[in-house]
Amino acid sequence: MIGLGIESTAHTFGASVISNEGNILSNLKDVYRPPQGSGIHPREASRHHSDVAPKILKGALKQAAVTYQDLDFIAYSAGPGLGPCLRVGATLARFISAYYNKPLIPVHHGVGHIELGALLTGAQDPLVLLLSGGHTMILSAQRKKWRVFGETLDITLGQLIDQFGRSIGLASPAGPQVEALALKGKKFIQLPYVVKGNDLSFSGILSAAKKALKSVSVEDVAYSLQEVAFSMLAETAERALALTKKSEMMVVGGVAANKRLKEVFENVAGRHKSRLLIVPPEYAGDNGAQIAWPGVLYHKLGYRVEPERAIIDQSWRIDEVEVPWRN
Amino acid sequence: MEKLISRGAEADIYIGKWGFLDAVYKVRVKKPYMVKDLDVFLRKSRTIREAKMLRAARSFIPTPYVFYVGLKTYTIVMQFIEGQVMKDIIKSQPELSYVAGKYLAKLHNNGIAHGDPNTSNMLLDIKRNTWLMIDFGLSYYTERIEDYAVDFHLFKEILNVQHVDVYDQALNAFSEGYFSTSKITKDKFLNKVEEIEKRGRYARRRNFEF
Numbered sequence: 001m002i003g004l005g006i007e008s009t010a011h012t013f014g015a016s017v018i019s020n021e022g023n024i025l026s027n028l029k030d031v032y033r034p035p036q037g038s039g040i041h042p043r044e045a046s047r048h049h050s051d052v053a054p055k056i057l058k059g060a061l062k063q064a065a066v067t068y069q070d071l072d073f074i075a076y077s078a079g080p081g082l083g084p085c086l087r088v089g090a091t092l093a094r095f096i097s098a099y100y101n102k103p104l105i106p107v108h109h110g111v112g113h114i115e116l117g118a119l120l121t122g123a124q125d126p127l128v129l130l131l132s133g134g135h136t137m138i139l140s141a142q143r144k145k146w147r148v149f150g151e152t153l154d155i156t157l158g159q160l161i162d163q164f165g166r167s168i169g170l171a172s173p174a175g176p177q178v179e180a181l182a183l184k185g186k187k188f189i190q191l192p193y194v195v196k197g198n199d200l201s202f203s204g205i206l207s208a209a210k211k212a213l214k215s216v217s218v219e220d221v222a223y224s225l226q227e228v229a230f231s232m233l234a235e236t237a238e239r240a241l242a243l244t245k246k247s248e249m250m251v252v253g254g255v256a257a258n259k260r261l262k263e264v265f266e267n268v269a270g271r272h273k274s275r276l277l278i279v280p281p282e283y284a285g286d287n288g289a290q291i292a293w294p295g296v297l298y299h300k301l302g303y304r305v306e307p308e309r310a311i312i313d314q315s316w317r318i319d320e321v322e323v324p325w326r327n
Numbered sequence: 328m329e330k331l332i333s334r335g336a337e338a339d340i341y342i343g344k345w346g347f348l349d350a351v352y353k354v355r356v357k358k359p360y361m362v363k364d365l366d367v368f369l370r371k372s373r374t375i376r377e378a379k380m381l382r383a384a385r386s387f388i389p390t391p392y393v394f395y396v397g398l399k400t401y402t403i404v405m406q407f408i409e410g411q412v413m414k415d416i417i418k419s420q421p422e423l424s425y426v427a428g429k430y431l432a433k434l435h436n437n438g439i440a441h442g443d444p445n446t447s448n449m450l451l452d453i454k455r456n457t458w459l460m461i462d463f464g465l466s467y468y469t470e471r472i473e474d475y476a477v478d479f480h481l482f483k484e485i486l487n488v489q490h491v492d493v494y495d496q497a498l499n500a501f502s503e504g505y506f507s508t509s510k511i512t513k514d515k516f517l518n519k520v521e522e523i524e525k526r527g528r529y530a531r532r533r534n535f536e537f
Contacts, residue, residue, distance in 0.1 A: 140488065147488040153477075153526060188362045193369065195465065197443045197481035227362045234360060239336035243414075243447060243489065267360040272334070319487075 002066060003073040003299060004096075005292025006057075008089030009081030009109045010133055011040050011173065013049040015056045016288030017064035017071075020296060022119045025064035027289045028056045036171045039162070046084035053092055060288065068100045073304070075295025078106035079316035080134055086312040094307040103304035105295045106311075110135050110318040112290030113279075114146060117252035119293055121277035127246040129237060129265070130318075132253030132286070133158040133173070136233070137318065138198065138240050141326035148319050149240045150198025157229055158255050160202040164225060167210050168218055173285075178222050179258050185223020189216055193228055198236050205229060230264045237265070241272040250277040257284040297325050337373070337464065342407060345394045349407035353377075354400065355464075370401040373464040378403050380439065380463040387437050388430045389452075389459045408459060413449035414489065421496035423449075426458045427482065428504025434460075435475040436510050442466045444478050445485040472511060476519040479505065483520075 001020035007013070007029070014029030032048035034040055061067060076093035079086055097104035113135075114128050128139045128146070136156040138149040155163070158175070165174020189212055192204035209225045241249065249269045255261060256279050269276035283289065298304075301324050329343030329352050341352040355370040378396040381403075385392075392406040417423055427449050434441055441448075442465030450459045469475075486497050506513050 142488070143491050147491065148484065149488045150484070153523065188364050190364070190368065193365070196477055197445065197465070198484065199477075199481065227365065231358070231361050231365060234358070235336060242333075242335045243445075264360040267358075 001072045001296070001299070002064070002070060003075060003105075003292055003295045004060070004071050005075045005107070005112075005288045005290070005295050006089045006093050007077045007109070007112070007286055007288045007291045008049050008085050009077045009079075009286060010085055011045055012286035013052050013056055013088070014286060014288035014291075015060035016292040017060055017066060018289060018292040018296060020300075022293060022296065024289045024292075025066070026060040026062075027283075027287055028059045028063065029287050030056055031285075034172050037166050037169045039166060039172050040082065042082040042084045045082065046088050049085055049088040053088065057092070068096060068102075071100070071102055073103040073105055073295055073299045075105040075107050075291050075298070076310070077109045077112065077291050078311070079109065079313035081109060081314060083312070083314050086314065090310060090312045094310050097310075098307045103299065104307055104310050105298045105304055107291045107294045107298070108316055108318060108321040109286075109290070110137070111146065111321050111323060112294055113252040114139070114250075115294045115297065115323075116283060116287075116290040117250050117277070117279040120280055120283055121250055123248050123250045123277050125246065126248035126250035126277065127237070127240055127244055127274070129233070129249070129251045129256075130253050131157055131233075131251065131255035131261075133162065135253060135318070136200065136202075138236060139318070140240070140244055140246065141323065144322060144324050144326055146318055146321065146323060146326070149244075150200065150236045153196065153199050153201045154203040155206065157202060157233065158253070160206050160225070160229060161255070163206055164209055164222070168213070173254065175254060175258065179226070179260065181219050181222035182226045182260065183223075185217070185219040185221070187216070187220045187223075188227060189220060189224045191224055191228045193232055195232050195235055198239055200232050200236060202229060202232075226258075226260055230261055234264050234268045237268055238272065241268070241274055245272075247274055248277055249274045250279070252279045252284070254285045257281045297323075301325065337369075345404050348394070350394060350404050351391070351407050353403045353405065355402075371398065374398065374401045374403060376466065377462075377464040380466040381405070384434060384439060384460065384463060384466070387433045387439075389457050390463070391459060391461060408450055408452045410451045410453050410459075412447050413451070413458075414446040416451070417446055417490055417497060418493060421490075421493035422500045424482075424486070424497045424501040425504035427460075428501040428506075429508050430458070430460050431478055431482070432505045432508035434466075435478070436508065438468055438470055440467055440469050440474040440478050442478070444482045446489060472516065472519055473523070475511070476516060476523050479516070479520050480523050
């Protein structure tokens with residue numbers, strides 16, 4: 001059995017062919033780059049996706065040495081994300097599914113990050129830190145759902161870093177550049193540290209960091225921003241580990257590629273005798289395989305939707321998603 | 328000598344003696360991953376806050392008695408309670424969360440938000456058959472309904488992730504306990520809770536019908 005996964009949630013258009021056993025036969029993507037200092041423009045991003053889609057899809061099939069006829073299913077990212085972008089992937093998936101008469105499977109983008117992470121790291125029943133552009137959540141699987149232990153009450157960690165980056169004129173996604181600046185920072189300045197139970201709030205850090213730029217070097221602000229935000233996240237992760245006693249902690253999503261974050265979480269995991277698993281950097285960002293792999297898991301259990309009911313949902317919440325393979 | 332009994336998110340808990348009394352030593356330990364300034368700031372402010380708020384809350388609900396606060400060692404020494412946490416017994420008795428709701432409302436009525444209400448912070452004193460509320464390190468004085476609503480949301484969140492099996496019953500009992508005591512009208516308050524939950528990312532409640 002092989003399947004195709006199409007990802008088009010935000011800035012990335014990706015396609016991947018994957019086998020039943022989870023061998024990633026191809027995983028191609030093309031990332032929309034907004035002008036420096038600005039964020040993703042949904043319409044421009046969706047145009048980019050339409051432009052690159054034929055090349056990426058053809059490339060993914062070619063690299064996997066298969067044709068559309070060989071596929072057993074088509075999976076697409078159904079949300080959450082930017083409407084115009086999601087629609088590009090969904091429209092293509094509906095078309096391919098209808099034309100070649102293949103089962104169609106909607107996949108939640110966040111579930112994709114988690115399940116691909118589990119496939120690649122071998123995690124069995126981890127406490128999950130989902131740190132992507134759209135999510136900052138701590139989760140654990142119970143009774144066929146990914147349940148939220150804690151999450152941000154306003155903006156995500158990814159947005160905090162990205163919006164800070166944009167405010168100093170960097171291009172989005174600005175994570176790697178902010179990380180590089182932070183490495184050069186030396187002086188720590190206090191920024192609002194807001195933890196409420198297992199929930200977090202990052203919006204105060206963003207405002208305070210922008211304000212601090214008037215009197216403190218950009219390197220020091222970037223450094224302090226990372227330290228405060230990562231410490232907050234570490235504290236909530238520690239709470240969740242102390243309560244659940246999970247033996248594995250897995251970090252997935254674009255922010256997982258940050259090296260300082262890794263250092264912090266190695267320490268956190270060690271304190272609670274848990275094993276830290278981090279999704280490999282090349283799979284941390286959005287990609288087609290994160291959609292294709294849950295596609296396999298759903299397909300094995302006979303899940304599918306008819307093309308006319310294959311909608312998208314910009315605000316689809318992760319703890320509403322049925323994940324029947326997780327008990 | 329004190330004996331380590333648990334390692335929480337921010338503190339190690341030891342059991343020992345204070346004079347001739349059994350005592351709990353709550354020690355906020357250094358976090359090696361944290362910048363020193365931040366680490367010291369958090370440990371100090373939370374130790375002070377917790378000791379202060381444990382005493383303040385005691386006027387309204389049962390909390391452990393504080394014997395001593397060590398600001399140099401970030402330690403609070405308090406009364407040892409032989410008991411069980413709600414987390415471990417709620418599965419067979421979901422109606423127990425009524426008392427958590429009631430205590431939380433009492434704090435709110437008196438201008439205190441707990442900051443971390445959950446089933447691990449409710450302790451049953453077996454000898455006296457009384458519930459106590461603990462872990463006040465994140466609590467604060469506030470008059471804002473929004474802050475009270477966050478407390479309510481946090482407890483709900485914990486039920487959903489820690490006690491899925493009895494979620495509905497436990498939430499009902501918690502809510503009943505809360506509104507039995509709260510001075511705020513139910514509709515107004517629950518609207519605020521919903522508003523907070525919607526403010527989080529991706530609040531749409533729906534699913535694909537496969």
